[in-house]
Amino acid sequence: MTASDKTSGKLNTEANFHHAGEPVTRPYRAGDDLYEALIDSHQGLSDEQSQMLNARLILLLANHIGDLAVLRQALAAARESI
């Protein structure tokens, strides 16, 4: 995320997964790394436990983002057409 994104308070929905400081040799790699880590983190959990993991994860990431303007856009985008 660039500095201007940080101040603009706009939700970034462009592909943004990356390994900091490493050259990008496969455009899909970092996103797939995240996806695999996400699925792996649920390994062996019951449905209820998985829901708890997801809730905790959302709270952690929301705090990391911090900017309420961004978070409200994310909440709206996630809720859309459910």
Add this chain to the structure above:
Amino acid sequence: MFNTYQPPVYDYQRSVDQQAGQIAHHPLIIVGAGPIGLAAGLDAGVQGMPALILDDNNTVSVGSRAVCYSKRALEVLDRLGCAGRMVEKGVCWKVGKMFFQDQLVSSFDLLPEAGYSQPAFINLQQYYLEEYMVDRAGELDQVEIRWQNRVSAVEQQGEQVVVSIETPDGPYQLSTDWLIVADGANSSVRSMMGLSMDGRVFRDRFLIADIIMKADFPSERWFSFDPSYHPGQSTLLHSQPDNVWRLDFQLGWDKDPEEEKKPENIIPRVKAMMGEAMEFELEWASVYTFMCRRMERFRHGRVIFAGDAAHQVSPFGARGANSGFQDSDNLIWKLRLVMQGLAPQQLIDSYCEEREFAADENLMNSTRATDFITPKSDVSLQFRNATLALAKQHDFARKLVNSGRLSDPAILSHSSLNTPDADPFDSPMLPGAVMEDAPIEGPKGEGWALQLVDHRFQLLCFCEDATRISAGELQQLSELAESEIPLRPLLVYRRGTPPAAIAAVHDSEGLMAQRYDGRDGSCFLIRPDQHLAARWRSLDCEAVRLALNTATCNL
């Protein structure tokens, strides 16, 4: 079935080696005349080495099987002298589209830029590919294929391997310095040697139906998640030559493969997908399960495994045959240098180092695609469907949609054969990557950068003005050309007239300079398999010799 193709029959012929009490010797024997065994044999042949290929059958692949061949595979096959026919016959494509519940959600373009000799991908039935490769072998005096020669035993005896062979005329034996095993995923030689191939088995079944129909869909790869005509599962549509279309249906683990293979059960599935009105004929069908696994080590003494015999992936991403071609491409030049006494056997071990690394990357990508396509738990399915739903609107989710990451050339950036950069370069072509292709003008007219590489190492020396090359520089380059390891210096120039004393090509569109970040004075050491071994901003003969020795394990 098989309305569009008449498979050739290759007759068994008794060879002079089949005499009782005698064990004839061949320096290199290859088991298996599938795509990878043939590629290994052709590669040996074009590099001037004799190769004997043994195959238990007398024809090509039964069924279309592997149909997607990547740009990198075609570049290798072009070096072997048989890509032209394949590209001419094949269906070229580069765009893939992904649908979720009948709606387009994501797409990719594998080669958005022009200026490459080979297309991003072709689709071609495996039997055509094999037939063209067998034809090509017929043009090479050093390559012999013995059909209906089934290997029944393999025994390592000191520095040789003794191979027992069954034929219609009875058994005989041969000895060899090196045995390449490319007899497929169910490798019988691997079993004979008591070696295992470990990994994951996926609990799912897929139906392949090749149908003949006249349809004017574009030549794109269409992958559908949860389509209305096949709810809860996935399908794939892809075109092949001769109006043949590859349809792939995910079935689920509980389906009976024998029942699903029956035409009366396939036809309703095809009609549901293509519409009741579509006229078609069934060409070939198969129900398969798959595994993601590899051998722990690809070399066992003087026996070397390649292709599916060494590693097996799920079909999503076309990483099977396409990685196998990269195996033989990696191996044969190394074997040649070792057999010529120009490199120690550690160079063969570097085949294992590099191709085991590549196999792991292929296995990882193929496993990830499989996990996305067939989620293993409720929460996994929920993430998958959330990704697909968000992909309708959001770029980041489109990039996460994984219907198979299509085969890409291995980037051997951690290989011990590389010389790490000492100078800064701004190009994704790192040491260990395949050299980028680009249009050039050479002595024989217009051509391609990749076609410059023969079985020698190449030192590409970039220069702005070829007229300004000094006598001293020419002297240095001609001394390098006399290295014990064959090396050819090649001038890549933007303008001017190169001196007659050195091989030179004109970077006519400036694309080599751009893709390599090749500035005036930059030098690139290229291996015979077209991978980059080292690069510098200026010519330093000692550094080149050291890199050449590093790339051949001659330190």
